[in-house]
Amino acid sequence: MSWFRFIILNTMFAMLLAGTANAATHxxxxxxxxxxxxxxxxxxxxELKKLYAGRSWIWKDGAGFFSRHHRRFTAWSHTGARKSYAKGTWYATDRxxxxxxxxxxxxxxAASNVSCFLHREKAGIIYQKRASGGKWYVFRHNPIKHDDEVLKLRRGDYVRSHLPG
Structure with a gap:
């Protein structure tokens, strides 16, 4: 085996081990x-109403607005050439x-959809996961970190201007 080939194989093996270790860490x-x-x-x-009411949750390709009035929910999404919008309601439970x-x-x-998220809190840290099979993650650290998802909840309606007439 040539020296060059030996180095390439060792480098590939090291990268494979690093990837396996990284996956195990996650x-x-x-x-x-x-x-x-x-x-x-x-x-x-x-607590959930205090967190969400009157705010828009900014997503990668859209946003959802949680109105204080009659708990209306509106949203928009734009993925590539596909545009969509939603109108409905939102609610929170004591669980x-x-x-x-x-x-x-x-x-x-047009299609109906219900999406639910679970929230748990301890010592100012909020955990969230999609109710239908998601993984728990930290939604808000204590103190808040610059990339916390909670920072994507912005006061005001960032949806109305994207809805049809």
Missing amino acids: RHIDRMTAHAAHQAMPMSAR GRLCMSAVWHSKKS
Whole structure:
């Protein structure tokens, strides 16, 4: 085996080990976060309303607005050439569940959808996960970190201007 080939194979093997170690580290962090979330208490409906009401949740390709009035929920999404918008309602429960029930409209169709997220809190740290099979993650650290998801909840309606007439 040539020296060059030996170096390439060793480099590839080292990269493979690093990737395996990195994946194992992420699994460990996921387990630790899930354990911490299970130790936390579900947030109350009142706490969730305080967190979401009157705010827009800014997404990568859109946003959802949680109105204070009649708990209306509106949203928009624009992925590539596909544009859609939603109108419906939102609600929160004392078991830490926040749900958005809306009809999503696209150019060619309309479909009902309900999306729910679970929230738990302990010592100012909020954990969140999608109710339908998601993984727990830290939604808000204590103190807040620059990349916390909670910072994507912005006061005001960032949706109305994207809705049809």
